[in-house]
Amino acid sequence: MYIKSYNDQYRNEWDTFVMDSQGTSLFHLIGWKDAVENAFGHKSHYRMAMHDEKICGILPLFEIKSRLFGHALVSVPFGVYGGIYATDKESYDMLRDIAETLSKQIDVDYLELRYQVKPFSNLSGIKELTDSNWLSKNLYVTFRRQIFDTSDKNFDAIPRKQRRMIRQGMKNGLSSKVGGIEDLETFYDIYARNVRDMGSPVYPVTFFKALLENLKDSFILSVWKDEKMVAGVLTFVFKDIVIPYYGGGLREYFHYASNDFMYWELMRYGCEKGYRVFDFGRSKKDTGPYHFKRHWGFEPEELNYCYYLVKAKDMPNVSPVNPKYKLFINIWKRLPLTMTNWLGPKLVRGIP
Numbered sequence: 001m002y003i004k005s006y007n008d009q010y011r012n013e014w015d016t017f018v019m020d021s022q023g024t025s026l027f028h029l030i031g032w033k034d035a036v037e038n039a040f041g042h043k044s045h046y047r048m049a050m051h052d053e054k055i056c057g058i059l060p061l062f063e064i065k066s067r068l069f070g071h072a073l074v075s076v077p078f079g080v081y082g083g084i085y086a087t088d089k090e091s092y093d094m095l096r097d098i099a100e101t102l103s104k105q106i107d108v109d110y111l112e113l114r115y116q117v118k119p120f121s122n123l124s125g126i127k128e129l130t131d132s133n134w135l136s137k138n139l140y141v142t143f144r145r146q147i148f149d150t151s152d153k154n155f156d157a158i159p160r161k162q163r164r165m166i167r168q169g170m171k172n173g174l175s176s177k178v179g180g181i182e183d184l185e186t187f188y189d190i191y192a193r194n195v196r197d198m199g200s201p202v203y204p205v206t207f208f209k210a211l212l213e214n215l216k217d218s219f220i221l222s223v224w225k226d227e228k229m230v231a232g233v234l235t236f237v238f239k240d241i242v243i244p245y246y247g248g249g250l251r252e253y254f255h256y257a258s259n260d261f262m263y264w265e266l267m268r269y270g271c272e273k274g275y276r277v278f279d280f281g282r283s284k285k286d287t288g289p290y291h292f293k294r295h296w297g298f299e300p301e302e303l304n305y306c307y308y309l310v311k312a313k314d315m316p317n318v319s320p321v322n323p324k325y326k327l328f329i330n331i332w333k334r335l336p337l338t339m340t341n342w343l344g345p346k347l348v349r350g351i352p
Contacts, residue, residue: 001050003049003050003095005045005048014058015031023116024085028085032060032076036062040077042077049094072110075099081303109312110311112307117304133310135306135307141282141303142281142303143281143298144241146276147271149271151271158296162260166257166264181213186229190248215236218236220234221235221266231253233248233262234247242269247259263280280296318351
């Protein structure tokens with residue numbers, strides 16, 4: 001068994017390994033790597049554990065450099081899941097050791113591995129659990145639930161208050177559409193305004209375009225009122241999982257219940273397509289999005305984010321809930337949209 005650097009010769013083998021494995025995610029696919037490289041220019045350090053010339057483990061890593069937010073290796077940037085995946089503990093340990101060695105060689109502040117479920121958590125001796133340089137953070141949870149085989153079953157599984165909001169959206173004459181690149185510009189304008197209003201920098205439109213082009217079955221589900229797009233969500237599909245990922249809506253249309261209607265339409269679409277899991281995505285504990293998802297009847301599942309400290313003395317905290325960003329967030333909300341759309345992509349590339 002040995003470790004090999006990834007190159008495009010192994011693209012099909014890598015993606016086949018991801019698709020055939022049970023503990024992998026959309027963010028392990030090479031399409032995510034391509035989109036991050038194309039939009040942000042970050043350097044990738046992808047590694048494979050090989051046995052008899054076949055992949056038995058993968059480590060997707062990106063090097064992120066920012067004057068404001070530090071120097072890190074992250075698996076996977078801009079993704080909610082990631083980390084090492086291997087079919088056996090030996091391969092996993094070799095990839096983990098490579099990650100540690102690389103983080104020291106390039107002298108980063110820290111290494112971050114974003115697991116959905118901790119690998120081999122049923123076994124003793126996993127180094128991250130005992131090494132003092134490895135720390136874990138429990139800031140984030142994810143929300144996932146089964147998609148039932150009929151629309152009626154899915155609707156009945158939603159709590160009564162949210163069902164009322166969905167019906168309100170229907171009565172208000174909202175409609176939905178599934179589209180792609182042709183809807184990106186209009187969707188992006190809505191999304192950019194939405195994240196500005198929340199005090200967050202926006203991703204470049206080139207990133208969204210790269211994701212739509214590189215990830216199979218990705219699409220934009222949009223909500224319309226009187227022939228005007230009022231909300232939308234850039235959505236990914238991985239195996240039988242539908243993943244609403246980047247969403248936003250016009251605030252002046254919130255009273256039409258546009259957001260509730262949007263996620264219901266996406267769940268209904270997933271049911272029609274035969275998908276089996278609705279992944280509502282990551283949220284910070286006790287925030288607005290966290291409670292919104294719980295009100296839909298989803299239960300939080302804690303995410304396992306692990307950090308290996310190299311130069312850093314403490315775990316990084318670039319979350320908006322960090323009190324030191326409060327003033328910045330309040331100022332950002334008041335800036336003109338033209339300014340935040342220009343400056344946001346320059347800032348967000350350093351916030352993985």
